[in-house]
Amino acid sequence: MRIAVCIKQVPDTAEVKINRETGTLVREGVPSIINPYDMHAIEAALGLRDALGGKVTAITMGPPQAEAALREAISMGVDDGLLVTGREFAGADTLATSRALSGAIRAIGADLIVCGKQAIDGDTAQVGPEVAEFLDIPHVSYVRKIIEAEIDHEARGSIKVERLMDEGVDVVQAELPALITVVRELNTPRLPSLRGKINAKKTEIKKLSAAEIGLTPEVVGFNGSPTQVKKIFTPAPRCGRRVLEGGLEEQVEALVKELMEKKCL
Amino acid sequence: MPLKVEKNVCSGCGACITVCPYDAIKMEGGKAEIGEYCQLCQACLTACAEGAIKEYKGDLEKPGQADLSAYKGVWVFAEQRGGKVAPVAFELLGEGGKLAGQRGVELCAVLFGATRQEARELVRRGADKVYFCDDEIFTNFEDEPNAGLLASLINEHRPEIVLAGATAIGRSFLPRVAARLKTGLTADCTGLEIEPETGNLIQTRPAYGGNIMASILSPGTRPQMATVRPKVMKPGRCDDSRQGEIIEVKAGEFRRSRAKVLASIREEEGAMKVNLQEADVIISGGRGLKGKEGFQMLRELAVLLGGTVGASRAAVDEGWIPYCHQVGQTGKTVAPKLYIACGISGAVQHLVGMQSSDIIVAINKNPEAPIFNVATYGIVGDLNEILPLLIRKLKERKNGR
Ligand SMILES: Cc1cc2nc3c(=O)[nH]c(=O)nc-3n(C[C@H](O)[C@H](O)[C@H](O)COP(=O)(O)OP(=O)(O)OC[C@H]3O[C@@H](n4cnc5c(N)ncnc54)[C@H](O)[C@@H]3O)c2cc1C
Ligand SMILES: Nc1ncnc2c1ncn2[C@@H]1O[C@H](COP(=O)(O)O)[C@@H](O)[C@H]1O
Numbered sequence: 001m002r003i004a005v006c007i008k009q010v011p012d013t014a015e016v017k018i019n020r021e022t023g024t025l026v027r028e029g030v031p032s033i034i035n036p037y038d039m040h041a042i043e044a045a046l047g048l049r050d051a052l053g054g055k056v057t058a059i060t061m062g063p064p065q066a067e068a069a070l071r072e073a074i075s076m077g078v079d080d081g082l083l084v085t086g087r088e089f090a091g092a093d094t095l096a097t098s099r100a101l102s103g104a105i106r107a108i109g110a111d112l113i114v115c116g117k118q119a120i121d122g123d124t125a126q127v128g129p130e131v132a133e134f135l136d137i138p139h140v141s142y143v144r145k146i147i148e149a150e151i152d153h154e155a156r157g158s159i160k161v162e163r164l165m166d167e168g169v170d171v172v173q174a175e176l177p178a179l180i181t182v183v184r185e186l187n188t189p190r191l192p193s194l195r196g197k198i199n200a201k202k203t204e205i206k207k208l209s210a211a212e213i214g215l216t217p218e219v220v221g222f223n224g225s226p227t228q229v230k231k232i233f234t235p236a237p238r239c240g241r242r243v244l245e246g247g248l249e250e251q252v253e254a255l256v257k258e259l260m261e262k263k264c265l
Numbered sequence: 266m267p268l269k270v271e272k273n274v275c276s277g278c279g280a281c282i283t284v285c286p287y288d289a290i291k292m293e294g295g296k297a298e299i300g301e302y303c304q305l306c307q308a309c310l311t312a313c314a315e316g317a318i319k320e321y322k323g324d325l326e327k328p329g330q331a332d333l334s335a336y337k338g339v340w341v342f343a344e345q346r347g348g349k350v351a352p353v354a355f356e357l358l359g360e361g362g363k364l365a366g367q368r369g370v371e372l373c374a375v376l377f378g379a380t381r382q383e384a385r386e387l388v389r390r391g392a393d394k395v396y397f398c399d400d401e402i403f404t405n406f407e408d409e410p411n412a413g414l415l416a417s418l419i420n421e422h423r424p425e426i427v428l429a430g431a432t433a434i435g436r437s438f439l440p441r442v443a444a445r446l447k448t449g450l451t452a453d454c455t456g457l458e459i460e461p462e463t464g465n466l467i468q469t470r471p472a473y474g475g476n477i478m479a480s481i482l483s484p485g486t487r488p489q490m491a492t493v494r495p496k497v498m499k500p501g502r503c504d505d506s507r508q509g510e511i512i513e514v515k516a517g518e519f520r521r522s523r524a525k526v527l528a529s530i531r532e533e534e535g536a537m538k539v540n541l542q543e544a545d546v547i548i549s550g551g552r553g554l555k556g557k558e559g560f561q562m563l564r565e566l567a568v569l570l571g572g573t574v575g576a577s578r579a580a581v582d583e584g585w586i587p588y589c590h591q592v593g594q595t596g597k598t599v600a601p602k603l604y605i606a607c608g609i610s611g612a613v614q615h616l617v618g619m620q621s622s623d624i625i626v627a628i629n630k631n632p633e634a635p636i637f638n639v640a641t642y643g644i645v646g647d648l649n650e651i652l653p654l655l656i657r658k659l660k661e662r663k664n665g666r
Binding site for chain 2: 011030032036037062063065087090091093094095098120121122123124125126127128129130132133134137138139140141142144160164165166167168169170171172173174175178183184185222225226227228229230231232233234235241242243244248249251252253255256258259260262
């Protein structure tokens with residue numbers, strides 16, 4: 001099975017702090033990581049390859065330094081990496097990102113595409129389903145379990161998964177080629193192996209520009225993005241804090257009273 | 266809009282470089298230079314004390330779609346689960362009604378796969394028209410039929426705004442609709458308003474795990490699409506005398522679905538649903554509960570308060586409770602009326618998932634725990650003493666004392 005995993009390099013939001021006075025992000029010393037959900041996407045792809053044979057390619061669209069994310073994926077066991085990069089891709093929203101990624105996927109061919117549920121910087125969860133639509137293939141979001149996958153020599157096959165919904169779980173079977181987006185519950189990402197690390201050093205990362213995937217500069221990056229950021233601001237800090245007093249029993253009593261007054265009970 | 270540094274104003278202090286989350290700014294000849302990897306997040310704009318960084322329209326103004334004024338009306342996708350319209354649809358009708366009023370256009374709902382009675386309920390809640398399809402293909406949620414039929418209706422009737430809930434369903438299929446129509450979609454909005462000068466929809470949403478808010482526009486394409494977080498907007502008032510038109514549509518060619526639901530298992534815990542995003546009251550537990558048994562106390566409390574149980578990632582990782590209960594960056598984002606955090610330290614990744622709750626109660630034995638920074642009411646002490654007390658008091662109150 002030919003599997004493509006879409007991974008994104010993101011600033012580690014756990015480390016991103018906000019300067020309350022200036023209302024800006026403090027980014028000093030904040031490391032870049034592979035989007036945590038995408039680590040589970042990598043593991044899912046490797047698990048399927050190990051079971052069914054085939055090849056896993058990690059794809060990212062981003063600046064030259066995103067190559068580090070691809071090398072990290074290779075150290076975990078991914079076979080090769082593809083970097084979609086160039087000036088023209090800057091300022092992309094989800095639509096423009098999906099157009100570029102789907103172009104790259106079409107160029108290499110894939111039976112299954114695995115994405116993370118969402119990226120922790122934007123939290124949109126849109127790129128996966130949008131890539132599927134651009135490729136005109138089915139998708140299943142929020143996969144928490146892969147039940148079975150099969151593919152024949154003519155690349156006909158299917159994948160059966162469990163998908164996490166708001167009120168429970170659906171069992172879904174999709175025809176291949178298909179795209180899935182995965183949640184954390186699916187698996188535990190493996191650690192890089194020694195061999196992987198060696199491969200990561202020597203594997204050549206292929207780079208593709210917009211022209212090389214048949215896209216004009218007007219439809220990618222800022223130019224191809226219908227959404228625009230109008231402004232950025234810090235949310236108003238919470239107010240109305242109250243310290244309860246007295247012994248535990250009195251505090252609990254006071255709490256119940258307050259909650260009744262606020263009509264929470 | 267792209268950002269540019271005015272070189273004669275830039276002092277070369279480097280503040281913008283420090284705040285740029287994308288490493289996109291470099292110092293060149295003592296002046297900041299915004300490079301090609303700028304994501305337009307504008308963090309630098311606010312950081313620059315000199316005001317040297319400006320947005321410019323320049324030659325990059327996008328080619329707009331032919332005729333934006335041909336698009337009229339506000340649409341709400343009314344999600345149904347098990348044949349019942351989800352509460353978020355009523356919230357969207359409430360909010361959509363305001364937007365439609367300001368624009369002087371009609372408010373329409375789209376309902377796939379429920380009964381006529383549910384369609385009529387949407388009229389009562391504010392819809393002027395309901396596009397309604399009762400095809401059985403919509404019994405289970407499958408992305409392709411929903412995306413296909415909605416996109417085709419949008420192409421036919423050309424609404425200017427399309428809203429859906431930022432739920433599992435809305436966030437899964439709406440991106441397909443946006444990609445098919447080649448239009449913008451803003452995820453997980455918490456605020457919507459009309460920009461007076463242009464009539465464009467300003468869509469406000471949290472980013473970076475809630476650390477910053479971003480206002481997004483889609484000025485050059487229609488419709489303007491957004492998913493909206495449940496529990497943020499006020500539901501429309503129910504009015505039995507409201508009149509509206511119910512228009513039946515056929516699923517036709519859009520019945521094709523290459524990803525089929527084979528089974529659908531609803532998770533319920535006794536009297537308690539686990540749909541955290543729609544709960545008014547959430548009692549959450551963390552590592553401080555010390556085990557599975559601790560959650561039994563929370564369940565009892567949840568039943569008393571008509572709420573549901575949440576958890577920190579630590580509690581989920583320990584295997585004390587399933588992942589679907591997890592609140593936070595890698596779990597659910599919730600905003601109930603009341604959130605009670607028991608034995609949760611309040612790590613940022615947890616806070617971003619719950620800090621917009623109306624009232625937050627924190628119970629923790631460590632007075633320094635960061636959870637107290639966001640708490641409306643805090644009780645410092647052992648939850649094993651406090652929770653039984655609270656349960657007792659609530660029971661007494663219930664029994665009319
Ligand atoms: C990429 C990433 C994503 C993450 N996503 C999430 C997420 O979605 N959600 C999430 O919650 N976390 C998430 N985390 C983990 C997060 O950083 C914290 O580790 C986690 O929230 C801690 O859970 P906790 O508060 O239950 O445990 P702890 O931090 O161990 O806190 C336990 C608390 O209980 C108190 N306590 C102990 N005993 C008692 C008692 N008897 N009575 C009263 N209080 C008591 C202690 O004082 C302490 O404050 C994520 C981390 C990473 C790196
Ligand atoms: N620039 C990118 N390069 C590669 N994959 C991406 C990129 N952006 C998003 N993705 C994939 O799409 C998923 C959802 O991202 P998002 O829609 O941004 O929340 C991520 O988990 C990745 O798998």
